[in-house]
Amino acid sequence: MLDRFSDRVGDLVVGLVNAVIVLTWTLTAAALHGGDTPGLNEALAWVMMTVTVVVLFWRSSYPLTVAIITVVCTIVYYPSSSVDGPMLLGFVIALYTLAALGRVIAASVIAGATLVVIVVSEVLAGFVHMTASETFMLSGWVIAVPAIGAVVAHYRRYRDETAVVLAESQRRSVAEERLRIARELHDAVGHHLSLINVQTAAALRKLKRDPAFETRETLQVIADTSQLSLRELRAMVGVLREPGEDSPTGPGPSLEQLSSLVEAARESGLEVDLRVDGKAELPVTVDAAAYRVVQESLTNVLRHARAKHVQVKVVTGTSTLAVAVIDDGHGDAKGAKDPGNGLAGMRERAEGLGGTFNAGPLDDGGFSVEATWPLEVVE
Known part of the structure; x- marks a missing residue:
């Protein structure tokens, strides 16, 4: 709401309102008090009033x-005119606009200079134009206007920074x-597709012989693996379609499903x-990771190791969950340097929950993947 007068349309509206108030008030006062003692000039x-009314359209x-x-114009107007009209309104609007647009120092300097002129001139004139209390009240307004503008400027900066x-x-x-989502697709669907690929390649080799x-x-085995892959894919698509609802997507990944995972690997010839x-109630995020x-x-x-035997260890302690997968493959045959092998994703799953991750070839051959997680995770 405080910003609506900052554009060109707002300037026109404020300028017109100020012009109507100042001109109507001044003309009415001049007609009613035309016989009073005239001002200095x-x-x-009238020239000063016109200039103030016009320039406010570009505030x-x-x-x-x-x-x-x-x-x-305001300082010149009041000694020159016999009409004590609302000429000050334009100055107040201009001073507020200057501060509200972030030029707080400039607005403060102008307000201070105006304050000095008002007070000094009235003291020297013996408070002929205004009483001491009126001078004090006017001085308060001159100080308050840029202060209000500064508050608005601070609010605008805060709002803009918050939006950013x-x-x-x-x-x-x-x-x-x-x-x-990419990690889930890679880990879930990619795993099943890898099993299908291994089974198909093995069957083709046997058929050739x-x-x-x-x-x-x-x-x-291929049909069962395909069904699992489709089930996980449907679950992820269901979550994407209904992000705000608890759609029936089935249970998420969990170590409780390890037996079926291991059985599928065995059916692939491994x-x-x-x-x-050990056993404990695991945080959902740790369990899935x-x-x-x-x-x-x-x-x-x-896919990579050409291994015959794999050890899968899951150890649940009092404060830590540890998993290890160790195979007897050929050294670094995992394709550890291949960005598509998922090692980076596994590291993110472990370290992202405050755990640790280590993977690399063993001295006596084979490859080891080890990861740990704290059982208390701040989510």
């Missing part, structure tokens, strides 16, 4: 210039959400040894 007074475009012109912060926060939230190879079991020590790390690690083993 009535013609000059936002040239605030400092308009403020200086109005204060000079909110916009940046929204952009950051969108970027983080896009990253989260033995055209009579029975593919029923392999096709069943020997998986699963060991789970741990599951995704194990899932992505098994995906990397199937």
Whole structure:
């Protein structure tokens, strides 16, 4: 609301209102008191009033210039005219505008200079034009106007800075959400597609060696894996379509689903040894992150390691959850330098919740992925 007079239309509205008030009041007062003692220069007074009324139409475009012109015209007007009209209104509006547009120091200097002129002139004249109390009240208004403008300027700066912060926060939230969705797609759907690829490639190799190879079991594994992939994809799409509602998307990823994850890897020809020590109620975010790390690690083993055996360890302590996936593949065959292998995503899942992450080849061959999380996570 305080900004609506800062544009060109606002200047026209304020200028017209000021012109109507000043001219109507002054003309009426002149008609009623035409016989009073004339001022020092009535013609000059009318010129000063006209200039003040006109320049106020450009108060936002040239605030400092308009403020200086109005204060000079006002100081000249009152001794020159016999009509004690609302000439001061234009100066008040110009001074407020100057401060409200952020020129607080300039407005304060003009107000201070005006105050000195008013007080000194009245003291020297023995308070002929105004009483001491009236001079004091006018001085208070001269001080208060730029102070009010300064408050408005501060509010505008605060509002603009808040808008910038909110916009940046929204952009950051969108970027983080896009990253989260990409990570979920990579970890969930990518894992299932990797299993399908491994099963299909293995079946094709066996068919080349033995055209009579029975593919029923392999096709069943592919069908089951495809169903899991579609289920997770539908769940994510459901969340995206109804962000504000609890849509029935099924349970989220959890270490409770490790057995089915390990079984799918075994059906792909990998020997998986699963060991789970300890049990506790895990934070949802930690539970999901741990599951995704194990899932992505098994995906990397199937795709890159040419391993035969994998150990999956899950240890739940009093304050920490730790998972480890260790295989007997060929050294660095995980493609650790490949940006598409998901190691960066696994590190983000661990460290983003206050945990740790380490991954690399072992001295005696194979590859190890280890991650830990605190059981108390500030979300």
